[in-house]
Amino acid sequence: MKKLLASIGIVAAAGILLTACTGTGQENAGTVDKKTDLTYAVVTHSGPGDAFWDRVKSGAEQAGKDYGAKINYNSDPDPAKQSQLIDNAVAQKVDGIVVSMANPDGVEASVKKAVAAGIPVVTINSGIERSKEFGAITHVGQSETVAGEEVGKKLKEEGWKNALCVIQEAGNVGLEERCKATASTFGGTLANLQVDGTNDADVKATIKSKLQADPTIDGVLTLGGQYAIDAVGAVDESGSKAKVATFDLSEDVVSNIESGKIVFAVDQQPYVQGFLGVTALYLKSINGNDIGGGQPVYSGPAFVTKENAAQVAKFAKQGTR
Amino acid sequence: MTTTDLVTVANRRSLDRSRLKRLFTRPEIGALVAAIAVLVFFSVYTGQFFSLPGAGVWLESASTFGIMAVAVALLMIGGEFDLSSGVMTGFTALIVGVLTTHYGLNIWVAVVIALIVALGVGALNGYLVMKTGLPSFIVTLGTFFVLAGIDLALTKVITGQVSIQGMTQVPLYDSIQPVFGSSVEIGGGNFYVSVLWWVAVTVVATWVLLRTRAGNWIFAVGGAQTAARQIGVPVLKTKIGLFMTTAGAGWLVGMISLFRTSTVQANTGVGQEFIYIICAVVGGCLLTGGFGSAIGAALGALIYGMTFQGITFAQWDTNWLRTFLGAMLLGAVFLNHWVRIRAGGGSR
Numbered sequence: 001m002k003k004l005l006a007s008i009g010i011v012a013a014a015g016i017l018l019t020a021c022t023g024t025g026q027e028n029a030g031t032v033d034k035k036t037d038l039t040y041a042v043v044t045h046s047g048p049g050d051a052f053w054d055r056v057k058s059g060a061e062q063a064g065k066d067y068g069a070k071i072n073y074n075s076d077p078d079p080a081k082q083s084q085l086i087d088n089a090v091a092q093k094v095d096g097i098v099v100s101m102a103n104p105d106g107v108e109a110s111v112k113k114a115v116a117a118g119i120p121v122v123t124i125n126s127g128i129e130r131s132k133e134f135g136a137i138t139h140v141g142q143s144e145t146v147a148g149e150e151v152g153k154k155l156k157e158e159g160w161k162n163a164l165c166v167i168q169e170a171g172n173v174g175l176e177e178r179c180k181a182t183a184s185t186f187g188g189t190l191a192n193l194q195v196d197g198t199n200d201a202d203v204k205a206t207i208k209s210k211l212q213a214d215p216t217i218d219g220v221l222t223l224g225g226q227y228a229i230d231a232v233g234a235v236d237e238s239g240s241k242a243k244v245a246t247f248d249l250s251e252d253v254v255s256n257i258e259s260g261k262i263v264f265a266v267d268q269q270p271y272v273q274g275f276l277g278v279t280a281l282y283l284k285s286i287n288g289n290d291i292g293g294g295q296p297v298y299s300g301p302a303f304v305t306k307e308n309a310a311q312v313a314k315f316a317k318q319g320t321r
Numbered sequence: 322m323t324t325t326d327l328v329t330v331a332n333r334r335s336l337d338r339s340r341l342k343r344l345f346t347r348p349e350i351g352a353l354v355a356a357i358a359v360l361v362f363f364s365v366y367t368g369q370f371f372s373l374p375g376a377g378v379w380l381e382s383a384s385t386f387g388i389m390a391v392a393v394a395l396l397m398i399g400g401e402f403d404l405s406s407g408v409m410t411g412f413t414a415l416i417v418g419v420l421t422t423h424y425g426l427n428i429w430v431a432v433v434i435a436l437i438v439a440l441g442v443g444a445l446n447g448y449l450v451m452k453t454g455l456p457s458f459i460v461t462l463g464t465f466f467v468l469a470g471i472d473l474a475l476t477k478v479i480t481g482q483v484s485i486q487g488m489t490q491v492p493l494y495d496s497i498q499p500v501f502g503s504s505v506e507i508g509g510g511n512f513y514v515s516v517l518w519w520v521a522v523t524v525v526a527t528w529v530l531l532r533t534r535a536g537n538w539i540f541a542v543g544g545a546q547t548a549a550r551q552i553g554v555p556v557l558k559t560k561i562g563l564f565m566t567t568a569g570a571g572w573l574v575g576m577i578s579l580f581r582t583s584t585v586q587a588n589t590g591v592g593q594e595f596i597y598i599i600c601a602v603v604g605g606c607l608l609t610g611g612f613g614s615a616i617g618a619a620l621g622a623l624i625y626g627m628t629f630q631g632i633t634f635a636q637w638d639t640n641w642l643r644t645f646l647g648a649m650l651l652g653a654v655f656l657n658h659w660v661r662i663r664a665g666g667g668s669r
Contacts, residue, residue: 039636048643072636078589080578084382087511088633091374103484105584113511170473170588173484194473 059274079106101127148181168197351657383626400610409571443568544611
């Protein structure tokens with residue numbers, strides 16, 4: 001009997017000890033819920049020093065700041081290297097990855113590997129068609145086709161007949177798609193012009209010589225904010241009557257819209273892509289949410305014309321639009 | 322006695338040096354010390370760098386640079402540069418991509434055709450350099466631009482796009498993919514077959530340099546071309562062979578890239594040529610030719626790959642990436658230089 005009592009005593013003591021341990025466990029669970037140590041990787045296909053991607057980065061970093069998460073932004077235009085950066089994030093066991101897929105085939109293996117490793121992935125900007133197939137939660141971006149078609153209609157309204165579509169990055173499928181989609185609703189002639197986007201002086205010179213060579217060109221469509229400025233310069237210097245319109249914004253583009261040198265800009269709102277990309281991951285981390293319902297979340301297109309330029313100017317100045 | 326030793330003997334007063342000092346006068350020793358320094362730095366500074374998943378990432382990153390750097394090092398020892406080596410990686414992959422996805426050619430045949438074309442371009446580079454007597458820097462700059470233009474223009478004209486899509490649907494893709502693009506998982510890390518290619522290329526190059534007659538010729542044509550010709554070294558053959566070697570390495574890296582990602586873009590490889598040269602120089606090659614090592618170049622690429630990925634592991638603001646990279650590389654070169662002077666007492 002004594003023995004029995006003793007063993008009951010031991011069991012009870014063990015029970016108390018165990019309870020004590022469980023108590024600490026509870027507290028731990030509480031700390032995890034606060035999610036103070038979240039790290040997200042943002043891996044894009046941007047080259048260094050690109051104004052557009054700087055806005056994506058700003059958006060992602062602002063979201064990180066707001067949510068108290070650490071953001072690692074990395075980029076490389078070569079899909080093989082971009083894949084390595086994704087692998088790198090997986091090796092670091094980040095809590096989520098935001099990835100842009102200019103060349104989806106190129107990053108397919110790495111994105112799928114990240115998903116298989118249980119890391120939530122959100123795609124942004126490009127790769128909308130393949131996002132779901134690769135296992136991403138959702139895609140935040142603009143459909144190049146939808147945006148291009150809208151631009152084509154708008155250019156037709158503006159009365160353009162023979163225009164250039166300036167491609168600043170050889171090998172970017174998304175840019176090619178924009179020109180193609182624009183041409184499909186444009187009605188007039190839209191000739192692609194390949195320029196070296198890392199060299200603005202060269203971009204300007206190339207557009208200028210094209211305008212001089214063919215005086216019937218009445219419009220220049222650029223695919224990035226800074227190239228619109230190059231185009232405006234080229235039009236001025238060549239004495240051509242051509243108008244300029246552009247994809248994507250910058251502070252200078254907005255002021256040129258206000259002064260009438262650029263007809264309009266179509267903004268896919270890169271800041272939104274960075275911010276919402278991180279937001280989607282954050283919601284997944286803290287609450288298990290999948291946003292988008294299996295569909296992409298559209299960040300644009302938003303048109304900036306003379307009418308609303310003043311409004312946008314304020315934000316463009318901060319480098320967020 | 323190895324060829325490097327022979328060169329050392331010829332160039333320096335090192336006969337009386339101790340065995341240990343002789344070891345330290347080898348071109349790759351500085352790179353080895355620098356590589357260990359970089360490895361230790363990032364291993365201590367970051368949590369995941371020194372782990373199997375981490376090593377998988379930086380080894381893969383270093384491997385493609387390494388294959389090219391070794392070939393470029395041979396060429397530099399032979400006294401020449403090849404600026405078309407970067408674009409060659411994209412060029413060969415595009416050949417395979419276009420021939421298979423657009424013309425439906427058997428993928429194995431396409432890969433062999435790409436190799437033959439690459440070797441042809443390499444031979445042309447060598448022939449032009451030797452026949453015109455112009456610096457290879459200029460000749461291969463020309464080839465570089467010609468190939469970059471062809472990459473963009475022909476790909477666009479033939480496929481209507483600027484990148485190859487749908488490679489995985491090509492018949493027999495799965496039969497050739499493992500040769501260049503497969504990976505094995507070890508302890509949660511992915512290790513690509515490109516690392517094995519890198520090791521193989523380094524071993525073969527080192528053997529050729531140090532143990533064969535061709536190796537002697539390479540050192541000779543780079544160190545003193547006229548003297549080499551006078552003592553009967555086949556200069557033309559050696560140099561053309563070297564240009565073909567870099568072009569062949571470009572093909573190998575092109576295939577690795579193509580089958581790793583199942584795509585290639587018209588701008589793939591452009592701008593990479595200088596990284597190969599940097600790796601070779603960090604690895605102890607002299608810009609003036611006649612001195613250097615294949616193992617050193619492989620180590621140079623390892624330093625580059627570790628630094629490149631290490632910066633990401635360290636979670637530093639990547640706007641500064643190039644600055645960090647440049648400072649790290651300078652540091653590696655200084656360390657390399659210091660070690661060699663300290664140990665060798667030479668003034669190189």
